[in-house]
Amino acid sequence: MINYLLYLYAESPVHAGASGSDGALDLPIQREVATGYPVVWGQSLKGALRQAARDRGLDDDSFGSQTVNEVFGPPPSQGDEPGVNPQAGLLRVGDAQLVALPVATMQRTFAWATSATALSRLARKYRYAEADRTLPTIPTPNAARGYAGDQVWVGSEHEEQVVGPCLVNFESLVPSPQAKDNNKDESEDKSKDEQESTSEDKGEDRSADPVYQWGELLAQEALGEREALEPFASKLKKDLLVVGEDVMQLLVRQGTEHTVRVQLVPDTKEVKQLFSSEYLPAETVLAAVLTLREHPDRSEEHQILVQELLEDSVLQIGGDETVGKGLVWSKLVEAHQ
């Protein structure tokens, strides 16, 4: 058995649609019932992966339909009886859960918000996938506050930052020498601060900050070293904000993109068919666990197929594809048996 951690990074808004409407919203996105966090269900993701394999011609040229069918399971129309699958696919696709959500801000255009819940789940995925990583500690801010890695977001008691619909007061877990005068923060790292107070290098003293460490981990594992993503990887290190659960609840509800679409009567331009749909905004980071089960003799081919499809690749997931939605960068983190 091989486990993978699949990261998805949204290039364009993603609409993994839920059934039914949600109040005034006609086409809401999939959400977890208990937390309200946006999610892309495993069944939706698996369908998109299979379609991607088909779109790239992996089922006819390079691998053959047998390999694709072994990995994803046979297509529904095959087999003697309709609706009966003689065998399951070898690839298990988990839900793609929220890791970080972009939020509009009043400086640096946007920042990524995450929460203790989201990070704990990511840590759990790493443990489940048995990916060999030492993970940073998970910051747990008060319900209505937050932690930031970069001093730009940190303010004194009454200096709050606009984060989408909220005003949030950010603290630094490791106060920098300058901010120490203003902040009555925890003084646990006093001796360390004194040692470093001579050096002006901010990077050095941020490396001990768990918020910065998470940003660094995500930049490396979710975005990777692709050249075009490099500016965003370095932004992610600076602009990851860990917010309390109260703030996160507002952000996951109000921080998504709502679009109103209409159809115009060709001659009179009268508005018909007005409907609103919801999207996960571009720049959202999601993660899912994939498990590839063993095959007696063709395991290696299956692994190559999964890697070919997802490693440092691009995909389309969710609905509204002909209006350019659901384009994502994918990144595969391989773990061991």
Next chain:
Amino acid sequence: MAKNKNNKKDKGGKATPRAASGKARGPFGRAVRTTHNSAEKRHDLVLGPQQTPVDQGANALVVLRRLTLAPRKSPQDWNDKNPDRPLHAWAGLHGLGQQDNGLAPDVLARRTAFLQAWRRAHRPLPAVPGPGSDGVLRLQLSTEWRIAPGLGLRFGAQETGASLHGTYGWPLLSASALKGLAAAAASAQKVDDDLIRQVLGGPRPGRKQTEGTVGRGGVRFLDALVVDGLCVHEDVITPHQQPYYTTNGPQARSNRTRRLPGEHHNPVPVEFLSVSGTFAVDLLGLDPAHLRLAASWLRWAGDEIGGGGRTTAGYGYFTDHTPAPAQETL
């Protein structure tokens, strides 16, 4: 932090910052205020106790869609009719946050890289030389004058809206608008129904769903950002007989008494934002012929139909300025 302290010293060593002339309504007022700029006769948005000027780093999704301003005791030059004018002024000054924003070139470069990766990952196409033969066609559409997309999106306090990118808040020509324009152009040119369906999907609006007419279109339209020459304009439209227009026509509520037009009605200025510049319009698809058709419909629509609002007043027309080699190599 250190930078802010220096700024304060630069302003003539004042111990206290200038008095705010107004502030955002509601809790946002704790963070966002305005100060009077006497040289320019306007009120500028500032942030926090340090009064850092709000620049292109702010996101229009907050400024235009979440803020509304309240003046403090009748400050100078404050427009009581439209107290939110400083918000539009910010949008005009900083190109809705995109102008001089270091992130903008990175976003555009990432899109190009995405299209290249997409092209590499997908099935080899039938070898047809010419634009779109690798499954990606990029057009550069320049506005002839100005375009006002998303006027009806009144998400904020203003009466008029604007089409904004859902993460960066920059001006956007949405993919659904572009696709609608292509469809309008195709049917205006009386293109064969079957062909329209292959390119844009079916069944087309108003047509019955019959066998063989259902399916996804062959072309993906992507949201288009401005790549060059971005300028955001603070425009105004002034209906002279507002009571007549609001009580007649399809948008009037049926329970309101209809008013006749009259010269005694006051003109009512309505401020709105429009954009000019060159938009990068990307089309993806497996059949180069479909891509070229969609592109030709968009070009035709740019000349004949126009996109966005106020097309009868000259807004919304555009021309194709795609550099010749760029069409082939992306």
